[in-house]
Structures are given as structure tokens and as C-alpha cells.
Amino acid sequence: MSIGYACIIEGVNNIRYKTVKLSNLNDDKLREIISHNLSTLEKAIDYNISKNIKLYRITSELIPFASTDYVTINWVEEYRDYFKKIGDKIKKHNIKVSLHPGQYSVLNSFNEKVVNSAIRDLEYHTKVLDLLGLDFSFKMVLHIGGIYFDKELAIKNFIKNFELLSTNAKRRLIIENDDKSFNILDLLRISSEINIPVVYDNLHNSINSVDDSITDFEWIKLCSKTWKKDDGRQKVHYSIQAPNKKIGSHSETIYIEQFLEYYNSFDNLDIDIMLEVKDKNISALKCINATRKNKDIRYLEEEWSLFKLYILQKSYKKYKKISKLLTEKSNYPVIKFYTLIEECYSLKVNKKSCIRSIEEVWKQIKDYALDNEKINFEKKFIKYKKNEISLNAIKNYLLSLSLKYNIDNLITSYYFYF
DNA sequence: TGACGTCAAGATCCG
DNA sequence: CGGATCTTGACGTCA
Numbered sequence: 210m211s212i213g214y215a216c217i218i219e220g221v222n223n224i225r226y227k228t229v230k231l232s233n234l235n236d237d238k239l240r241e242i243i244s245h246n247l248s249t250l251e252k253a254i255d256y257n258i259s260k261n262i263k264l265y266r267i268t269s270e271l272i273p274f275a276s277t278d279y280v281t282i283n284w285v286e287e288y289r290d291y292f293k294k295i296g297d298k299i300k301k302h303n304i305k306v307s308l309h310p311g312q313y314s315v316l317n318s319f320n321e322k323v324v325n326s327a328i329r330d331l332e333y334h335t336k337v338l339d340l341l342g343l344d345f346s347f348k349m350v351l352h353i354g355g356i357y358f359d360k361e362l363a364i365k366n367f368i369k370n371f372e373l374l375s376t377n378a379k380r381r382l383i384i385e386n387d388d389k390s391f392n393i394l395d396l397l398r399i400s401s402e403i404n405i406p407v408v409y410d411n412l413h414n415s416i417n418s419v420d421d422s423i424t425d426f427e428w429i430k431l432c433s434k435t436w437k438k439d440d441g442r443q444k445v446h447y448s449i450q451a452p453n454k455k456i457g458s459h460s461e462t463i464y465i466e467q468f469l470e471y472y473n474s475f476d477n478l479d480i481d482i483m484l485e486v487k488d489k490n491i492s493a494l495k496c497i498n499a500t501r502k503n504k505d506i507r508y509l510e511e512e513w514s515l516f517k518l519y520i521l522q523k524s525y526k527k528y529k530k531i532s533k534l535l536t537e538k539s540n541y542p543v544i545k546f547y548t549l550i551e552e553c554y555s556l557k558v559n560k561k562s563c564i565r566s567i568e569e570v571w572k573q574i575k576d577y578a579l580d581n582e583k584i585n586f587e588k589k590f591i592k593y594k595k596n597e598i599s600l601n602a603i604k605n606y607l608l609s610l611s612l613k614y615n616i617d618n619l620i621t622s623y624y625f626y627f
Numbered sequence: 628t629g630a631c632g633t634c635a636a637g638a639t640c641c642g
Numbered sequence: 643c644g645g646a647t648c649t650t651g652a653c654g655t656c657a
């Protein structure tokens with residue numbers, strides 16, 4: 210079983226994909242962005258390797274406007290070697306990567322133009338996986354599309370247009386239930402016609418449900434039949450409703466107790482769980498640590514080193530409490546640990562605790578800092594205490610010094626990124 | 628015609 | 643100048 214996250218890496222310095230607006234697009238700009246994005250993808254893979262995260266969704270924005278006529282350079286040939294290098298790394302470390310074309314790729318449309326651009330988009334996503342040199346267990350996930358006043362006809366159109374895809378695209382396509390049009394039963398029916406795997410999304414099912422008496426576990430078991438040997442391990446999407454937001458909005462974080470309730474209902478199913486959540490890799494690490502077989506407190510200590518300054522700025526009391534929780538080295542208090550951290554998310558930063566956190570950071574920088582940097586810091590710190598500059602302003606200065614002096618312990622701290 | 632969802636880029640304003 | 647806060651874009655469907 211693997212647990213993973215989609216596209217963006219949160220809380221890590223200098224891993225960010227770039228985009229470009231059509232009005233600023235030219236060949237040089239495009240090459241600059243493709244090089245940057247491929248190098249960012251490689252960094253993302255390196256990050257996943259370092260954290261032992263085995264499931265990752267690659268952004269569809271890797272090559273901007275890839276499936277349009279606006280791109281005229283031959284990016285496939287220009288970047289073939291780089292793709293292969295990254296793909297080799299993915300294979301070597303056994304990371305399952307996937308892609309998810311967006312909601313505007315509508316294969317079942319009755320508008321020929323829309324269908325053609327959906328096909329082009331799916332062929333682009335297929336090309337990325339092909340260029341990485343990955344076998345057909347590496348997939349792209351798609352929704353069915355629109356209803357057009359007649360669901361049965363819309364389904365027929367999906368099946369018909371599916372046949373227009375290349376062999377490789379057909380072998381890589383998997384389909385997911387959505388939150389308003391096609392429910393999980395529709396998906397199972399479509400799958401039985403065209404023989405491609407179904408991804409079960411629990412949140413979409415709870416919004417657009419067939420039968421509330423059927424549990425997530427039961428639906429996952431039903432979907433498992435659509436996954437053949439060559440398709441690799443069955444995948445599901447897991448997300449929960451964001452409290453107080455629009456129906457269907459993904460939550461900021463995955464709440465560990467709620468996740469474990471879901472996870473423990475499986476009775477040891479061997480599936481891949483793609484989390485759809487705003488805090489991305491941070492929730493993935495949480496869920497991985499909560500479900501790992503090797504329960505060693507060092508995993509929590511490693512996590513704590515990333516969180517502790519962030520927690521300190523919010524509440525000294527919680528900071529002490531979590532520190533104390535980790536003192537008994539034979540324990541593995543994973544649920545308590547993450548629950549305490551989750552409780553801090555909703556807390557506002559507290560001036561006194563913030564000052565403490567700044568002092569703590571400065572302690573680790575001051576021996577490296579030049580005289581003028583020390584003076585600069587003191588000036589900013591006084592201004593911060595007098596509410597003349599923001600917390601972010603002083604954090605940014607401290608981060609720039611951490612980067613300059615390569616203080617890994619600080620650079621990796623979530624303190625600077627949230 | 629605007630909302631929907633997504634997230635970085637770009638614009639604008641402030642001190 | 644840095645920092646904070648809006649607005650824009652690019653897509654197709656649906657009310």
C-alpha cells in the first residue's frame with residue numbers, strides 16, 4: 210500500500226512549478242519554463258525519495274499549453290533525454306506516478322472541437338508517461354464529462370470517443386466518479402463496457418451517492434474487479450469536506466483520526482491512496498506515519514523537527530506538550546502527536562510565542578551572521594515588537610540568512626512557509 | 628452571462 | 643525596494 214499526494218509540495222523551499230500566460234508565451238519563455246518544470250519534477254521525485262513517499266501525481270501543467278497549437282517547438286525531442294533521466298529515477302525508487310487531466314478535458318462532449326482538444330490533451334498526458342519510460346501500470350485519471358440532458362446518451366458518447374484514442378492512451382486511461390454527474394455505479398457500468406479501471410473517490414461518492422448504505426470499503430471492493438494485473442495496484446482517491454466551505458471543497462489537512470477510521474475499515478486491502486488535500490505532502494507524511502508497520506519514534510522526531518517552530522509561534526503550551534509526548538522513546542504516540550498539531554492549525558499566532566520563536570531561530574543563526582546582519586536583525590526585531598513590521602517580514606529575513614549560511618535545520622522548518 | 632476550480636503570474640498600492 | 647492584497651487567465655458545462 211502507498212499513500213501519496215498531488216503535484217504541489219508544501220513547506221519545502223524552492224520546489225515550485227511555473228506557468229505562463231498565453232499573452233507572454235514565446236519559444237524562449239516556453240523553453241525556460243519546461244526546463245524549470247522538469248527540474249522541479251526531479252526535485253519533487255528527490256523529495257519523495259528522501260521521505261519514502263511512493264505515490265505522486267505529476268502536474269498537468271508540466272508543459273504549458275502542450276495540447277494546443279500555441280506550442281510549435283518540438284519539446285518531445287528537445288527534452289527526451291531529461292524525461293528519460295527522471296523516469297529512470299522514478300523506476301529505480303519504485304514511485305508510482307500518475308496524471309490527472311483537468312475538468313476541461315471533456316471526452317464525451319458532443320462538440321467535435323471539444324472532443325478533439327480532449328483527445329489531444331489525453332495524448333499529451335500519455336506522451337509524458339511514455340517519455341518517462343513507464344509501463345502501463347502508470348495511469349492518467351479522467352472524469353466522464355457532461356450529461357447533456359441525457360445521461361445514457363452521454364455515456365454512449367464517452368464509450369464511442371474512447372475508441373478514438375491511441376492504443377497507449379487507452380491503456381493508460383482510468384476513470385473516476387465525480388461530485389455531480391456520474392456516480393460510482395455509472396462508472397462501474399462504463400468500465401464493464403470498455404474494460405478500464407475505476408478510481409473510487411469517497412468525497413465525490415458522499416456528495417453524488419448511489420446508495421448511502423453501501424460503505425466506502427464495499428465500493429472499493431467492487432472497483433477492485435476493474436483493476437487487472439497489468440494495471441498495477443488499485444488506486445482510490447481520499448478526501449474530506451472542508452469545514453464551512455462549499456460542498457466538495459477539499460479540507461486543509463487530513464484529520465488523522467478520521468483517516469484511520471476509513472483506513473481501518475479496509476481490513477488490510479492492498480491499495481494506493483491518493484490524498485486530495487490542500488496541505489499535500491504534509492498530510493501524506495502524516496498518514497504514512499500513522500499506518501506504517503515499523504513504529505519507530507524517530508519518524509515522529511523527524512516530523513517534529515519540521516513542525517516545532519511553527520507550533521512554538523502559535524502556542525508555547527502546545528509546544529511543551531508535544532515535546533514531552535516524544536520523550537518516552539519506546540512509545541509511538543502517533544495519533545496524539547498529529548492530533549495536537551492539528552489543534553494548532555486553527556490557533557492564531559500569539560505575539561509572545563512568536564517572539565520566543567524568533568529568538569529560537571536567531572539562536573541558530575547568530576554565530577554565522579556578519580556584524581551588519583546582526584544589526585539588521587536587531588533593528589527588525591525591535592520594529593516587530595513595536596508592531597511596525599509584520600511577522601512575515603522578519604521571517605523572510607531570517608530565511609534568507611538561513612539559506613545564505615545553509616542551516617538545514619531552519620531551511621526545512623515549516624515555520625517559514627506557513 | 629457568470630459561477631465553478633485551480634494556482635501562479637501580474638498588477639497595484641502602501642510605507 | 644519588500645510586502646500585502648487583488649485580479650487575471652485558460653478551459654467547458656450548466657443554470
